[in-house]
Amino acid sequence: MTPFRKSRRWLAVLAVTTGVMAGAAACGTGGGSGRPGQAGQATPAAGTVTVFAAASLTGAFTELGKAFEAANPGVTVRFNFGSSATLAQQITQGAPADVFAAASPATMKTVTDASLASAPITFVRNKLQIAVPAGNPAKVDELKDLADPKVKVALCAAQVPCGAAAAKALAAAGLKVTPVTLEQDVKATLTKVVLGEVDAALVYRTDVLASGGEVSGIDFPEARQAVNDYPIAALAKAPAGDLARRFVDLVLSQRGRDVLAEAGFELP
Amino acid sequence: MTATAERRGAREQGRLGRTPWVLVVPAACGLAFLVLPLAGLLVRAPWSTLPRRLAEPQVLEALRLSLVTASAATLVCLVLGVPLAWVLARVSFPGRRLVRALVTIPLVLPPVVGGVALLLVLGRRGLIGQWLEAAFGVTLPFTTAGVVVAEAFVAMPFLVISVEGALRAADPRYEEAAATLGASRWTIFRRVTLPLVAPGIVAGAVLCWARALGEFGATITFAGNFPGRTQTMPLAVYLALETEPEAAIVLSLVLLAVSVAILASLRDRWVGGA
Numbered sequence: 001m002t003p004f005r006k007s008r009r010w011l012a013v014l015a016v017t018t019g020v021m022a023g024a025a026a027c028g029t030g031g032g033s034g035r036p037g038q039a040g041q042a043t044p045a046a047g048t049v050t051v052f053a054a055a056s057l058t059g060a061f062t063e064l065g066k067a068f069e070a071a072n073p074g075v076t077v078r079f080n081f082g083s084s085a086t087l088a089q090q091i092t093q094g095a096p097a098d099v100f101a102a103a104s105p106a107t108m109k110t111v112t113d114a115s116l117a118s119a120p121i122t123f124v125r126n127k128l129q130i131a132v133p134a135g136n137p138a139k140v141d142e143l144k145d146l147a148d149p150k151v152k153v154a155l156c157a158a159q160v161p162c163g164a165a166a167a168k169a170l171a172a173a174g175l176k177v178t179p180v181t182l183e184q185d186v187k188a189t190l191t192k193v194v195l196g197e198v199d200a201a202l203v204y205r206t207d208v209l210a211s212g213g214e215v216s217g218i219d220f221p222e223a224r225q226a227v228n229d230y231p232i233a234a235l236a237k238a239p240a241g242d243l244a245r246r247f248v249d250l251v252l253s254q255r256g257r258d259v260l261a262e263a264g265f266e267l268p
Numbered sequence: 269m270t271a272t273a274e275r276r277g278a279r280e281q282g283r284l285g286r287t288p289w290v291l292v293v294p295a296a297c298g299l300a301f302l303v304l305p306l307a308g309l310l311v312r313a314p315w316s317t318l319p320r321r322l323a324e325p326q327v328l329e330a331l332r333l334s335l336v337t338a339s340a341a342t343l344v345c346l347v348l349g350v351p352l353a354w355v356l357a358r359v360s361f362p363g364r365r366l367v368r369a370l371v372t373i374p375l376v377l378p379p380v381v382g383g384v385a386l387l388l389v390l391g392r393r394g395l396i397g398q399w400l401e402a403a404f405g406v407t408l409p410f411t412t413a414g415v416v417v418a419e420a421f422v423a424m425p426f427l428v429i430s431v432e433g434a435l436r437a438a439d440p441r442y443e444e445a446a447a448t449l450g451a452s453r454w455t456i457f458r459r460v461t462l463p464l465v466a467p468g469i470v471a472g473a474v475l476c477w478a479r480a481l482g483e484f485g486a487t488i489t490f491a492g493n494f495p496g497r498t499q500t501m502p503l504a505v506y507l508a509l510e511t512e513p514e515a516a517i518v519l520s521l522v523l524l525a526v527s528v529a530i531l532a533s534l535r536d537r538w539v540g541g542a
Contacts, residue, residue, distance in 0.1 A: 083510065085510040085511060086509075086510065089509075089513065152410070154492070157493065157507050157510075159507050159508070159510040159511045160510055179494070180409075180410040180492060180494065181410050181491075181492025181493055181494050181498070182492075182493050182494060182495075182499075182507075183488075183492065183493060184488060184493065184503075184506060184507060184510075188488070188489070191384075191489075192492070195384075195387050195388070195391060195393065196391070196392060196393040197387060197391050197392050197393075197409050197410075
């Protein structure tokens with residue numbers, strides 16, 4: 001009698017648990033796949049365009065977003081700035097994005113390979129600079145100074161676009177640099193310079209400009225070999241549809257080019 | 269079966285019968301909520317390429333570094349945290365409540381901010397760091413010791429809170445008896461208090477170790493990321509996620525398997541499966 005009652009109770013508990021788990025699982029898949037599909041199109045949050053953009057575009061795109069809102073009354077532009085690789089993953093996992101602006105063709109390829117966008121357009125290029133802390137304590141003035149073991153260098157990890165570009169530039173110069181750290185993104189790399197923890201780092205020219213004079217940038221000729229193309233595309237399943245294309249048009253327009261050039265980008 | 273045994277059985281039944289569904293249902297939900305993401309990892313794991321990925325030297329290097337630094341950080345926390353917990357529980361001084369609140373700061377501080385704060389104090393230009401470098405030529409950022417510092421900073425509150433709780437729950441009469449027998453406060457601490465709260469210390473150390481093992485934000489900010497020197501498993505997972513989500517899942521599973529194995533064996537051995 002006792003063991004029987006006991007086991008029945010356990011069965012009941014088990015049934016509830018599995019029920020909850022199944023429910024949660026159903027919820028999970030429902031929420032995940034429903035968003036970009038029917039649910040996303042049924043509620044396009046009229047007049048909202050969601051732009052996923054590389055972190056280095058933060059300043060320029062925020063300004064362009066305001067211009068877009070001013071030109072299209074009632075329309076809101078929402079931004080998701082972050083590492084291009086992370087953004088690409090989010091888009092392929094079904095995040096409801098309208099526009100994707102990436103810091104490298106490779107990250108854009110993740111999205112086009114999944115047939116979520118086609119025909120991306122290169123709208124700007126970004127070049128590396130040597131960033132040094134105020135006062136340049138290690139007296140760095142060209143790329144080969146970074147190979148000096150006494151100079152502490154921060155680079156981006158090879159997995160993120162700025163790390164790939166840095167590796168390319170160093171290879172072009174035939175230099176072997178042993179960094180003290182391989183940072184997870186370009187902003188983290190720059191932070192190490194701002195705090196004076198490293199003597200030099202390879203970051204984008206735009207990041208040096210955005211730091212507002214806290215670090216100085218040094219141009220170097222090998223940067224020519226490692227220019228990063230930034231592609232932009234309206235996404236195929238864009239919930240905002242037409243607005244997505246209009247935002248891309250603004251970025252490609254003369255107005256967009258002016259703002260981006262001011263932020264330190266090179267125009268193709 | 270005797271009558272008494274049957275009565276006892278019935279009483280136990282009665283006790284079981286009162287297990288309130290109001291608690292069981294949310295408990296089951298809570299468990300599902302915690303375990304489901306793990307199921308997600310297991311479902312998406314690339315089982316076919318698993319052995320090849322595990323054999324990569326970088327994985328073993330990161331795992332070894334994670335285990336070594338988490339253990340060292342736990343040791344640091346024990347040496348500094350147990351006395352801190354004792355002071356908080358046994359010594360009354362003005363501002364004790366404030367000090368207790370300060371101890372929990374790393375719990376609420378985003379770890380990345382904790383890492384920046386550590387840089388501002390122990391970095392090359394930090395308040396103490398510049399002095400350390402000038403006097404001893406010691407720099408902590410970008411070193412394995414820096415990883416230990418970052419992990420200890422984030423994990424210490426877990427130990428202090430757990431040990432302080434154990435100290436407060438311990439019967440003070442044993443310590444009082446020892447004092448009346450003429451033992452000094454240090455002797456009482458060593459011979460009476462420590463053995464009394466040993467399970468609490470072990471539980472706190474286990475929690476502390478687990479937190480240190482999973483530490484990401486403070487580590488990457490303060491110690492940077494360099495394979496073999498400062499790249500622990502969570503850092504390797506994060507970077508793998510950028511380009512190779514499957515590799516990240518494999519690394520996470522390794523970390524999970526190792527930590528679950530160690531925590532389970534520790535609990536059986538030291539905390540009596542409590």
